[in-house]
Amino acid sequence: MHKVRLGRTNLEVSRWSLGGIPLSMGMGGKDEETINRVIQAALDYGINFIDTSRVYMDSEENIGEVMKTRRKECIIASKSHSRGYDEVLADLEESLKTLKTDKIEIYQVHELEPQEIPAVMAKGGTLDAFKKARDEGMIDFIGLTSHHVGVMVDLIKTGEFDTVMFPFNVIEREPEKELIPLARAQDIGTIVMKPLAGGVMRNIESCFKFLNGYPVDIILNGVSNLTELYENLKFAESTESLSASELRGFENEVAPLGKDFCRRCSYCMPCPNDIIIPVMIHLVWQMMKGRTYQEISDQKKEMGKNLAIWWQACEECGQCEEKCPYDLPTIKRKDELLALFSR
Numbered sequence: 001m002h003k004v005r006l007g008r009t010n011l012e013v014s015r016w017s018l019g020g021i022p023l024s025m026g027m028g029g030k031d032e033e034t035i036n037r038v039i040q041a042a043l044d045y046g047i048n049f050i051d052t053s054r055v056y057m058d059s060e061e062n063i064g065e066v067m068k069t070r071r072k073e074c075i076i077a078s079k080s081h082s083r084g085y086d087e088v089l090a091d092l093e094e095s096l097k098t099l100k101t102d103k104i105e106i107y108q109v110h111e112l113e114p115q116e117i118p119a120v121m122a123k124g125g126t127l128d129a130f131k132k133a134r135d136e137g138m139i140d141f142i143g144l145t146s147h148h149v150g151v152m153v154d155l156i157k158t159g160e161f162d163t164v165m166f167p168f169n170v171i172e173r174e175p176e177k178e179l180i181p182l183a184r185a186q187d188i189g190t191i192v193m194k195p196l197a198g199g200v201m202r203n204i205e206s207c208f209k210f211l212n213g214y215p216v217d218i219i220l221n222g223v224s225n226l227t228e229l230y231e232n233l234k235f236a237e238s239t240e241s242l243s244a245s246e247l248r249g250f251e252n253e254v255a256p257l258g259k260d261f262c263r264r265c266s267y268c269m270p271c272p273n274d275i276i277i278p279v280m281i282h283l284v285w286q287m288m289k290g291r292t293y294q295e296i297s298d299q300k301k302e303m304g305k306n307l308a309i310w311w312q313a314c315e316e317c318g319q320c321e322e323k324c325p326y327d328l329p330t331i332k333r334k335d336e337l338l339a340l341f342s343r
Contacts, residue, residue: 007190009141011075013075015219017047018042018223038223053078054082085124086129111145121158142163144163149178153182162189163188167194203250263326275310277320
């Protein structure tokens with residue numbers, strides 16, 4: 001696998017790397033054996049960078065099982081979603097234990113929101129906990145992840161962060177104007193998440209060729225089984241970029257998706273009533289939107305009828321909407337689906 005320099009960390013990492021969300025059974029992974037085989041196969045191929053998080057349920061645990069014997073082959077990045085000083089350090093201690101390691105190479109402030117910047121940067125706040133962990137040798141570098149381009153631009157300028165992770169693909173292109181050039185100018189390592197928009201875009205080759213046209217370091221992709229892994233690896237080492245005509249064609253291809261769709265990041269999970277939200281609501285809604293009942297096939301009518309039993313378990317607590325980084329109207333879509341299939 002082709003290696004690249006990850007900014008000023010000087011880490012030599014695989015250009016295509018493994019995302020940790022589907023490495024959790026609670027967030028899309030099939031079972032422990034499948035997850036283990038995916039990680040082993042990725043390492044066998046030469047992929048040497050895996051990203052995970054404390055909030056990815058059993059992801060760190062599953063990665064840790066492989067790290068028992070293959071830690072030297074892998075650079076690990078994890079994250080804390082906590083903002084308090086003591087809470088961050090507690091998260092880190094738990095991650096080290098679960099990942100079966102005494103050090104995490106890149107530890108990241110996870111999914112930072114604009115209103116949380118003061119808590120992160122304040123004396124005795126989030127960043128100071130990360131610095132303490134670095135000074136004590138528990139981590140090597142400090143990273144930042146967010147879905148808000150302005151947040152990342154402002155914090156990169158502080159000089160406190162070594163890497164930055166952000167969603168970027170042919171649909172979500174906000175980072176191309178300022179974030180990517182700024183990170184490159186300051187030698188900040190760049191990690192692209194959602195290169196396939198959570199798997200909604202199926203033209204893998206065009207997705208990767210699109211990213212090859214930009215000076216980004218890591219393409220971080222999550223896969224839930226060996227088939228998905230090998231499908232991605234067919235194009236993962238290509239250095240070819242889209243031509244102008246290919247880009248126009250790709251833009252036209254994905255235009256019907258819009259931007260208001262589920263990326264299957266599973267941040268909305270877990271649901272208090274065990275509704276598998278990304279599958280049972282957003283993906284089905286995307287499939288059905290704009291259609292009348294008469295236009296739906298008999299097979300999809302039967303599917304909707306069966307899934308409606310689960311949708312009716314929703315108590316509209318709103319937790320899923322609060323946790324969604326894209327502010328998707330989950331409850332409204334659930335109501336639309338129930339209305340559609342109640343016929």
